[in-house]
Amino acid sequence: MRCRIAGLLLAGALSGCANGPALRGTGDLGVVIERATGSVQVVEHSGRTSLGAVPGLGDLSHAHVTYSRDARYAFVFGRDGGLTKVDLLTQRIVKRVIQAGNSIGGSVSQDGRLVVAQNYQPGGIKAFDAETLELVSEVPAEYALGQFSKVVGLADVPGQKFAYALFEAGEIWVTDFSDPKHPKTERFPAGKQPYDGLVTPDGRYFMAGLFGEDGIALLDLWHPEKGVRKILDGYGRGEEKLPVYKMPHLRGWAMAGGFAFLPAVGRHEVLVVDTRTWTEAARVPVKGQPVFVMARPDGRQVWVNFAFPDNGWVQVIDTPTRQVVKTLAPGKAVLHMEFTPRGDEVWVSSRDDNRVTVYDTDSFAVRQTLPATAPSGIFFSHRAGRIGF
Amino acid sequence: MRCRIAGLLLAGALSGCANGPALRGTGDLGVVIERATGSVQVVEHSGRTSLGAVPGLGDLSHAHVTYSRDARYAFVFGRDGGLTKVDLLTQRIVKRVIQAGNSIGGSVSQDGRLVVAQNYQPGGIKAFDAETLELVSEVPAEYALGQFSKVVGLADVPGQKFAYALFEAGEIWVTDFSDPKHPKTERFPAGKQPYDGLVTPDGRYFMAGLFGEDGIALLDLWHPEKGVRKILDGYGRGEEKLPVYKMPHLRGWAMAGGFAFLPAVGRHEVLVVDTRTWTEAARVPVKGQPVFVMARPDGRQVWVNFAFPDNGWVQVIDTPTRQVVKTLAPGKAVLHMEFTPRGDEVWVSSRDDNRVTVYDTDSFAVRQTLPATAPSGIFFSHRAGRIGF
Numbered sequence: 001m002r003c004r005i006a007g008l009l010l011a012g013a014l015s016g017c018a019n020g021p022a023l024r025g026t027g028d029l030g031v032v033i034e035r036a037t038g039s040v041q042v043v044e045h046s047g048r049t050s051l052g053a054v055p056g057l058g059d060l061s062h063a064h065v066t067y068s069r070d071a072r073y074a075f076v077f078g079r080d081g082g083l084t085k086v087d088l089l090t091q092r093i094v095k096r097v098i099q100a101g102n103s104i105g106g107s108v109s110q111d112g113r114l115v116v117a118q119n120y121q122p123g124g125i126k127a128f129d130a131e132t133l134e135l136v137s138e139v140p141a142e143y144a145l146g147q148f149s150k151v152v153g154l155a156d157v158p159g160q161k162f163a164y165a166l167f168e169a170g171e172i173w174v175t176d177f178s179d180p181k182h183p184k185t186e187r188f189p190a191g192k193q194p195y196d197g198l199v200t201p202d203g204r205y206f207m208a209g210l211f212g213e214d215g216i217a218l219l220d221l222w223h224p225e226k227g228v229r230k231i232l233d234g235y236g237r238g239e240e241k242l243p244v245y246k247m248p249h250l251r252g253w254a255m256a257g258g259f260a261f262l263p264a265v266g267r268h269e270v271l272v273v274d275t276r277t278w279t280e281a282a283r284v285p286v287k288g289q290p291v292f293v294m295a296r297p298d299g300r301q302v303w304v305n306f307a308f309p310d311n312g313w314v315q316v317i318d319t320p321t322r323q324v325v326k327t328l329a330p331g332k333a334v335l336h337m338e339f340t341p342r343g344d345e346v347w348v349s350s351r352d353d354n355r356v357t358v359y360d361t362d363s364f365a366v367r368q369t370l371p372a373t374a375p376s377g378i379f380f381s382h383r384a385g386r387i388g389f
Numbered sequence: 390m391r392c393r394i395a396g397l398l399l400a401g402a403l404s405g406c407a408n409g410p411a412l413r414g415t416g417d418l419g420v421v422i423e424r425a426t427g428s429v430q431v432v433e434h435s436g437r438t439s440l441g442a443v444p445g446l447g448d449l450s451h452a453h454v455t456y457s458r459d460a461r462y463a464f465v466f467g468r469d470g471g472l473t474k475v476d477l478l479t480q481r482i483v484k485r486v487i488q489a490g491n492s493i494g495g496s497v498s499q500d501g502r503l504v505v506a507q508n509y510q511p512g513g514i515k516a517f518d519a520e521t522l523e524l525v526s527e528v529p530a531e532y533a534l535g536q537f538s539k540v541v542g543l544a545d546v547p548g549q550k551f552a553y554a555l556f557e558a559g560e561i562w563v564t565d566f567s568d569p570k571h572p573k574t575e576r577f578p579a580g581k582q583p584y585d586g587l588v589t590p591d592g593r594y595f596m597a598g599l600f601g602e603d604g605i606a607l608l609d610l611w612h613p614e615k616g617v618r619k620i621l622d623g624y625g626r627g628e629e630k631l632p633v634y635k636m637p638h639l640r641g642w643a644m645a646g647g648f649a650f651l652p653a654v655g656r657h658e659v660l661v662v663d664t665r666t667w668t669e670a671a672r673v674p675v676k677g678q679p680v681f682v683m684a685r686p687d688g689r690q691v692w693v694n695f696a697f698p699d700n701g702w703v704q705v706i707d708t709p710t711r712q713v714v715k716t717l718a719p720g721k722a723v724l725h726m727e728f729t730p731r732g733d734e735v736w737v738s739s740r741d742d743n744r745v746t747v748y749d750t751d752s753f754a755v756r757q758t759l760p761a762t763a764p765s766g767i768f769f770s771h772r773a774g775r776i777g778f
Contacts, residue, residue: 023478025415027460027773028501046458046501069435071416071460089412110733112417112435158687158732159751202646203687222689222709257591258647258665276647276665298547298592298776300611320611341774343547344499362548384416385730385771387687 021090026071029088029381030338032349032356033076035060036374040076042091045340045347045380048358048368052091058082058098063377064105067384068130069112074379075130077105083117085133088381095133099126107156107389114177116162118154125151125164127177136180143169143187153197153208153250155388157221163206165194165217172197172208172219172228188228190217196250199388200260200275209235209250209265218278231278235264235271254295254302256319261302263290270304272322284322287313292336295319296361297343305334305348314348316364326364330357338378349375410479415460418477418770419727421738421745422465424449425763429465431480434729434736434769437747437757441480447471447487452766453494456773457519458501463768464519466494472506474522477770484522488515496545496778503566505551507543514540514553516566525569532558532576542586542597542639544777546610552595554583554606561586561597561608561617577617579606585639588777589649589664598624598639598654607667620667624653624660643684643691645708650691652679659693661711673711676702681725684708685750686732694723694737703737705753715753719746727767738764 029051031040039055057063059080066075073094074086081100084093102121109116114136115128123141128134141149149166157163160178165171172190175183192212199206199221208217215230248263255261259281260273270293272282288310295302302317311333316326331350339346345367348357351374358368383389418440420429428444446452448469455464462483463475470489473482491510498505503525504517512530517523530538538555546552549567554560561579564572581601588595588610597606604619637652644650648670649662659682661671677699684691691706700722705715720739728735734756737746740763747757772778 021412023410023412023461025457025459025461025478027415027456027770028458044459067416068414069417070414070433072412072414089414110731158689160733202689204646204689257593300547300591300593342499342776344549381416382771382774385774387731 024089026088026381027341029071030347031065031074031076031086031088031379032347032370032372032375033060033063033065033377033379034373035063035351035376038078039373040065040074040086041370041372041375042086042088043370045345045358048345048370050370054086054091054093056093056096057084057086060376062104065377065379066106066108066115066389067379067381068108069384071381071384074381075106075108075115077103077117079103081119081121083115083128083133097128097133099128099135104152105154107154107162108384109156109160109162109177110158110387111160112384114160114180116154116156116177118151118164120150123148123150123166123168125154125162125175127180127183137177137183139173139175139183139185141166141169141173143171152195155197155199155206157199157203157206158387161221163197163199163219163221165190165197165208167193167195167211170194170212172206172217174206174219174221174224186224188219188224190219190228191215191230196248198250198253201255201386201388203387205275207250207253209248229278232271232273232280248289248291248293254293254299256295256299256302259319261293261295261317261319263293263304270302270317282322284317284324286315286317286324287327294337294339296339296346297341301325301361303337303346305337311335328359328364330359331355335376336378338380341380341382347378349378351376413478415477415770416730418460419736420454420463420465420475420477420768421736421759421761421764422449422452422454422766423762424452424740424765427467428762429454429463429475430759430761430764431475431477432759434734434747437734437759439759440477443475443480443482445482445485446473446475449765451493454766454768455495455497455504455778456768456770457497458773460770460773463770464495464497464504466492466506468492470508470510472504472517472522486517486522488517488524493541494543496543496551497773498545498549498551498566499547499776500549501773503549503569505543505545505566507540507553509539512537512539512555512557514543514551514564516569516572526566526572528562528564528572528574530555530558530562532560541584544586544588544595546588546592546595547776550610552586552588552608552610554579554586554597556582556584556600559583559601561595561606563595563608563610563613575613577608577613579608579617580604580619585637587639587642590644590775590777592776594664596639596642598637618667621660621662621669637678637680637682643682643688645684645688645691648708650682650684650706650708652682652693659691659706671711673706673713675704675706675713676716683726683728685735686728686730690714690750692726692735694726700724717748717753719748720744724765725767727769730769730771736767738767740764
């Protein structure tokens, strides 16, 4: 019976005379987080349209989204510990579990079979079956007897591994899920209060920004025996204990032409780091405290948004000259940006103007604006095929 | 009427009680070229299975495949000048045109709206509407009055541009399709008989291997005003006029950790080139004349196959140590390899054993073998979101 109904819906969709999921590719799909309403909009970037909204996703402040291997399903991680599997084709919730008390994100394993959540409360990571969302195994972040740490900066890396940082423990852990029910974890001292982390696009270097001291902890996953190396002593302003809402999102670090562009902490600067030596190569003055610093997929441009009170601006840095070449005002409270897979356009969310603006990255012309309720994160499905998302 | 039939098929597919296309993601799909029968197999790499065969694609010797922006459609370029649009979901031909007398491939524009074919006879490139395959515009490779050149090494690059080389003209051309009906072309002297080319994954450097002289022509597309620079004078064996069937496929050049691994011409070596200086950094001895030299997506390994008589072997180079760490014998006449998007597995075609072998790239264990009729090229749909394919 359900089959018949589905069939009729599909027939209708194909004929364009009723609602319902038609056959379509999923390589140009994505979701926009609507944090105020706890819903996501499913969008497509070929025609720059919204395909529908999916409500009922809980607390989506600081939400993260990652994708199934086939790019059909979005895994939405909510601040309330909710993990929801959303079908982009039917725009329906397939499965939803509350897996922790407080979570800030997760990633999918290299083979696509595990979804791993990183949790604040209780601190640790949990691995779920990507098909069913059943719990497969977990690694509590117990760094000393009875002491649990918040987990930050989780990133999937090659070899069915995940790298992440422990805020209270001051450590970086690397867990191998090759045997899914029996994960093996290596621990590395990292420094005071790592507050976020990321892995380079090739999955080789895991970096954690330090909040309790200046500098960044760098672990070469090709040579873990060498342990964590401290780089950029001039980075950050740990001693001033900046409120976390002003801290940059390291997930946004941009690699372009052998250099990493990353947000200075507290300063109105983007730091340029030579990734062969991991030393500072330059600083680019910008309009405010950078939050996301993201490279266009070809690395020719780096786009930057800012913390309050400069969060209405977006600046574009030309990477060869390391100069700001464009300043844009997409709207109030710009929270996130997402490039199309080959970088022809970028989608920018303006929370307080309730819209998403799509820019041509070459001419900077506005190609489209889409209404959205307090939009924050934008995540396209090509992330399914990339390392470290 | 067609809509009703489709609907019934879809209903059947959903209920699993009849054949027909069900809703599914397209991020894990691909095609395997079956050159002997002029057909492709549609495959999926999550479960490592074949979904069906699509015949009627003409002469698929030296075929190339690229993908629509939504990763639903494969554009198959045949040696006979045929350009066929294949629907991966229905496993049917949507449209087929004979667009030239002799063609070796093509690419899709950055915005996904144009499919551009590179042709030997008549020499030039043609742009087609990706939706309808109607001709939009063309650029004949007329380098001197009445003299037309074969086009090789076509690559899509950012800004709606395509870079390619002209064999007889000894030039590299860059054509801008921002105004699709009125393409603008820049010409650059490149050297004697460029025989193939590629663009780096960031779309910045276009390189053409030279057949008529030693060396490689390098054009920095961020600084075209500097013109073409000749690199690797030690590269190639132009003076010996090697038969083209022994020439490596440059499309296989691998970038890993700031170094390019590329096949020496004629020699049993893989050359390692520092991409900051474009000078030779090392040579890795291998079992035969390399044809494809391909980096695993994380750059930790480079996989190499070989020209006859060594075409039954595949060797794996560990990039940090630049040593061959594994030698595999997948079967007779290994013609191509394709990595899964995040590199956990690689698919290898063995033409004369009529099979495709899927390896775990970490353990080198065989995960699956699939029967195929004289398989050659393997192309996965994540190419839709990458530059230069």
